[in-house]
Amino acid sequence: MSATVAEPGVRPSVWLVVSSSWRSGRLAFLISLLEVVSRVLQSLNPLFVGFVVTGVIEHRLGLLVGGAAGLACSQGLIFLLMLIGVHERMHVNDRVGFAFDQCIGRRSGLTPTMDHLVDPAYQDRLQTLTERQGAMGMAFQSLVNTLNNLSGAVVTFVVAFLIDPRLLLLVLVAVPAALAAQRTASWESAAEAESASSGRLSEHLMKVLTSAGPASELRVMGARARIAERADRAVRAWRAPYVRASARGSALNSLISLVYLGAGGAILWWMVDDALRGRLGVGTLVAAVVVLGDLRDSSESMLWTTNLAARMIRVGRRVLWLERYGEQSVARHTGSGAAPSRIERGISLRDVTFTYPGAKKATFQGLSIDLPAGATIAVVGENGAGKSTLVNVLTGMYDLDAGSIEIDGRPLTTLDLAQWRAASSGAFQDHARFEFTARDAIGIGDLQTEPTDAVVLAALARAAATDVLRALPDGLDTQLGPEWGGVGLSGGQWQRLAIARGMMRGRPLLQVLDEPTSALDPATEHALFDGYADAARRTRDNGGITVLVTHRFSTVSAADLVVVMADGAVAEIGTHDELMAADGTYAHLYSLQAAGYH
């Protein structure tokens, strides 16, 4: 199900950046604002220059000394304050960026379901925040620069007014400059949104080109050049919107500068004429020339200021959007009921409709299945039939569009999801390779239990994986992963550790095994599943249900119930014998595979 999250407004986004920066270090925050003071001092310089020139020409010593002292002090202070301010700004920058990273990571980790991890809208926003290194820290940088430029501009306008009010006519140029700035900011924002998915694609292709996993496949297929070409195209597609936006922005900026130059030239001509006629002092004229430069800078900086402010707001908005996405997800899961201690009747899917976030077509449309208490159920079916999705919705990984999953008639949504998951356990084909010690890599499957030798060895035994110990020179305390100076394991060995991890919880209410044995040979898988089904039968007094997803039909004859899925629906359901007798799809595929093994 796709979440609909309202776009956050400007005010909360700015507040987020300001409050996060303040919280990241109050003193550093205040010190970094010294840069603003230095900018204000700099804007006073034309006044001091005017005093000096007038003092010299009119032989007014007080004016000369005051102007010179003002210039000397402001120059010294400007440099000092700037130095201290920039130094602290860098610190705050890093801290704010780190705080945002942490906040997004934490929020993503605490989100109860997996919807956001496969939702393109979520991933695109995350991409725009993370692809430009330090974009989140830059939000504070943008804030300080915005304050710098704004305060500098305001003081320059006041100084210009004091020197000669006519200079303020130039402020009129600031109007088209501000409009142009708005337009450039919207181009930049559109470019970020447009390039987000190409950015993700280029990162994905770079990972394919630079990681060990796909390396042999690419080399054997001779596909490296092709993938590199695709990566190039993706990088170009990612950069193109930025380059276009920046070129249009520069063109507009140059136009504004030309307008400014024309207007500035006209005003200066007017003032020079006045000076020649003796209506204006030379000191004032010199100060006007100096302030004209500052006014040009301020007018040009309007473009930057608006861009920087817009950038800061965009960062704030995206972070808030991601936060709200997470909050909404948490708010949707209000179930607080305790997980049952045993299952009496079973788990049922009732008219379940489910669409992956961003997908156009529903994977399940009114799916109903009854999984009886204490049963070991095998789920088979072609690729894309919906087997893994079934496992995912049973463990509450995604929100349903409609329908419900009920445990003894109680909707899963009324239970505390964390408790339901604590009562479940699982092993998956795309299992994680935790490069810890073997003990920790297995023990993480049940954090409530101390991973003593006895406990971990029992889990290994239940997973029929005891022989993996042969590959571990220091037994359970062997460090895994050559990158950490530990041992390297084969794909099958990693998979067996993952199954053992899934077996850490002794008697879960729901045990899902989603093709965890694909790297094992059929005989081992068969033996493992038979043994497991036997053990499950012996300990089924808590009504625990085991769901095994597999492509190997030979494995499933020991199951109490076989569910054959096709195109998101149940095509056949029954025991192995019933389905063989029905002589349908199952019987046909079973016979085909059996013939293949003979």
Ligand SMILES: Nc1ncnc2c1ncn2[C@@H]1O[C@H](COP(=O)(O)OP(=O)(O)OP(=O)(O)O)[C@@H](O)[C@H]1O
């Ligand atoms: N993240 C996703 N976003 C959109 N659609 C998805 C996503 N994951 C799976 N699907 C779609 O849902 C359908 C069921 O996929 P599922 O992974 O459940 O199939 P499966 O039976 O487990 O397949 P396999 O045997 O290949 O593992 C497929 O049509 C697939 O394209």
